[in-house]
Amino acid sequence: MLVADPVADDGIALLRTAADVEVANKLSEADLIARVADIDALVVRSETKVTARVIEAAPRLLVIGRAGVGVDNIDVEAATRRGVYVVNAPTGNIVAVAELTIALLLSLLRSIPAADAHVRSGEWRRSQFLGREARGKTLGLVGLGRIGSEVAKRAAALEMRLLAHDPYATEAKAQSLGVTLVGLDDLLTQSDVITVHAPLLPETRGLIGKEAIARMRRGAFVVNASRGELVDEIALSEALADGRLGGVALDVFAQEPPQGSPITTAPRTVLTPHIAGSTLEAQVNVAVDVARQVLDVLAGRPAASAVNAPRPPADEAGGARWLLLAERLGALAAQLIAERPAAVEITYRGGVLAIEPEALRAAVVKGALETWSDERVNLVNALAIARSRGLTVAERREATAARYPALLEVRLGGTAVGGALIAGEPRILFIDGFWVDVPIAGHLLLTRHQDKPGLVGRVGTLLGESDVNISSMQVGRLHARGDALMILTLDDPVPAAVRDRIAEYPDINEVRVARLGV
Numbered sequence: 001m002l003v004a005d006p007v008a009d010d011g012i013a014l015l016r017t018a019a020d021v022e023v024a025n026k027l028s029e030a031d032l033i034a035r036v037a038d039i040d041a042l043v044v045r046s047e048t049k050v051t052a053r054v055i056e057a058a059p060r061l062l063v064i065g066r067a068g069v070g071v072d073n074i075d076v077e078a079a080t081r082r083g084v085y086v087v088n089a090p091t092g093n094i095v096a097v098a099e100l101t102i103a104l105l106l107s108l109l110r111s112i113p114a115a116d117a118h119v120r121s122g123e124w125r126r127s128q129f130l131g132r133e134a135r136g137k138t139l140g141l142v143g144l145g146r147i148g149s150e151v152a153k154r155a156a157a158l159e160m161r162l163l164a165h166d167p168y169a170t171e172a173k174a175q176s177l178g179v180t181l182v183g184l185d186d187l188l189t190q191s192d193v194i195t196v197h198a199p200l201l202p203e204t205r206g207l208i209g210k211e212a213i214a215r216m217r218r219g220a221f222v223v224n225a226s227r228g229e230l231v232d233e234i235a236l237s238e239a240l241a242d243g244r245l246g247g248v249a250l251d252v253f254a255q256e257p258p259q260g261s262p263i264t265t266a267p268r269t270v271l272t273p274h275i276a277g278s279t280l281e282a283q284v285n286v287a288v289d290v291a292r293q294v295l296d297v298l299a300g301r302p303a304a305s306a307v308n309a310p311r312p313p314a315d316e317a318g319g320a321r322w323l324l325l326a327e328r329l330g331a332l333a334a335q336l337i338a339e340r341p342a343a344v345e346i347t348y349r350g351g352v353l354a355i356e357p358e359a360l361r362a363a364v365v366k367g368a369l370e371t372w373s374d375e376r377v378n379l380v381n382a383l384a385i386a387r388s389r390g391l392t393v394a395e396r397r398e399a400t401a402a403r404y405p406a407l408l409e410v411r412l413g414g415t416a417v418g419g420a421l422i423a424g425e426p427r428i429l430f431i432d433g434f435w436v437d438v439p440i441a442g443h444l445l446l447t448r449h450q451d452k453p454g455l456v457g458r459v460g461t462l463l464g465e466s467d468v469n470i471s472s473m474q475v476g477r478l479h480a481r482g483d484a485l486m487i488l489t490l491d492d493p494v495p496a497a498v499r500d501r502i503a504e505y506p507d508i509n510e511v512r513v514a515r516l517g518v
Contacts, residue, residue: 001294002035005045007067011287015043018295033057041294043067044074046274052078063087063297065290068277070227071307072200080308083381087293087303091146092286093277098150100276101195101225102158104249107270108193108221109134135159140191142207143226144169144179148197152177163187188215193223200227210235218244225251225276228258237262240269251276302359302379309379310358318355318421322408323379325419325426326360328440328516329410330367332428335514336446337413340372344386344412347396351406352420361393364410404429434476434485441517442471443490445499450507451477451484459486459502466498 001019003012004027015021024035029051036042036058043065044050050064052075063085064074071088079086107113110131118128139155141148144166152162162179165187174181188194194216198204208222209232216222222245224231233254239245249270250263256274258264264271277286293303302312302320313322330344346364348357359379366382369391377385386393401407401420409418409430418430419440428438431446438444445463449455456475463470469491477484494513503511 001041001043002039003043004032004048005043005067007043007045008283008287010284011043011067011291014288014291015041015294019298029054036061040298041065043290043294046070046073048073050074050079055079055082055084063294063303065294067283067286067290068093070200072227076308080380080384083376083378085297085303085309085378085380086307087290087297087305088307089286089289089293090305092289093279093282094146094150096279096282097147097225097276098154099279100251100272101147101151101197101223102154104223104225104251104270104272105139105155105193105195105221106134108223108247108249108268109137111268113270134193137161137192138163138190140164140187140194141166141179141197142184142187142194143197143199144174144177144181145197145199147226148195149173149177151195151197152179160193163191184212185215188212189217191220192217193221196222196224196226196230198226198230200229205229206232208232208236210238213239213244216245219246221245221247221249223249228252228254228256233258233261233263237266240266306380310362311356312359313355318424321421321424321426322352322355323359323363325421325440326363326408326410327367328426329408329417329419329428330364330369330412331371331516332367332431332444332514333410333412333415333417334368334371336415336417336431336512339413340391341413342390343392343394344368344410345394345396347398347407347409347411347418349398349407349409350401350404352401352408353397353399357395360408361395365391365393368410368412403435431476431485431487433478436474436476436485436487438474438487439472439489442515443493443518444514444516445486445488445490445494445502446512446514447486447502447508448510449484449486449505450509451475451481452507455505455507456486458505459488462498462501463488463490463494466495468492468494468498 001021003021003023006025012021032054039058040060041063045067055078061084064079066088069088069090071086074086076086111129115129138161141152141164144164156178163182164179165182165184207230213235236248240248247268251272252274297303302323313319362379362382365386366377369377369382369385404420406420407418409416415432419428426440428440470488471491472489474487475484499511
């Protein structure tokens, strides 16, 4: 593992509990390419650029960890093509960023940097620094995600009126924060102070530009500690020069450092060098958060905050156990059919409907594809590989589930398998019309047969004579002495010759084998 930027010692110590860690800072692209051939994980902050060339030079790479929030310095698309997880730490520094946002807001309202410079220069003209109170002012939050929400909490303590524009925020969330959701135009025209907390997307680039500034109240203040490209520094500088804006505070810039930007010489500004997340506590938090996720990926567990893979279900909803079940159902169904199908159908029944389906969908497809493919398949690239191979995914939702409160079913070709969490543990409960109760790990032997006395004993005896140990057995049948399905969980794989002998027994219609998690 390579750590290519300064990361808090707590995070590096955690990584070293499970991996060999090399620390090397300020590496060029060429330096990185020379070092990544044999690494499984790469951890960076914002300085190191993880380009497509770097990713292609690392055939063993499983995960890139960004000790922070933004991943602008990582070619996420290239990582996704290779099935490499990109994980970040979206919650580790939210309090630090929110606190700096409030600090910048108050610095603008009270001209604190200018007042400090005034005193240091030996002057004492207090009348030059008539400030404004935050109390009673209207704060417009452009974005009400994690950081915007934390800013709202602190601004509420300052007795500010709170507006927010966020197309993804719910009324319930806004009400819990004392925020009124409004359109962007209403926010611009009604706010005394505007703070920016949006992600950098094509539609948000330059969001606060000439047109937006023209709709603001005269004398409004703008604070940006999110992404530099969200605001137009030239437009801000011009609005400051002509007095349209009362002040601007920026912690981030389109180009860092902002050499040559007119904002550096504009009046009534507070400029800081991208330090919003730079507190001792935040650096420890993001380092530990990303280290945990890197280790999770290396151990085969889903990452909590992967930017290019679906988020796993919440722990209270069953968490990674549902993902494991979905993957094993996909793998089992794929092993029970003779030909590769053109489609997979997933049915969510009962309580499964409460779980976001994205991760379950990817896990089912991952399990199926791994049966047929030699390339790396994981939650990052499973759906993309399925599309490239012409495997379509269909989904159905049913409000109730037979026999169980929740049931996840996977159908491939002519085979359907289903399962759920029983007492918190994933179990296979349904195979081709037969209700069973089977563990999701081990070697499986399945027989379709006529339910007649002695048949199960003959199969067990043959396996014992072949030194194949049986760990569990399930027999499902439609009715007495009718069609039945026997499932044996074994500690060892069944030799082909033994399987062929079982298939020759009278009343055996079909013999199939599968391997789950071994």
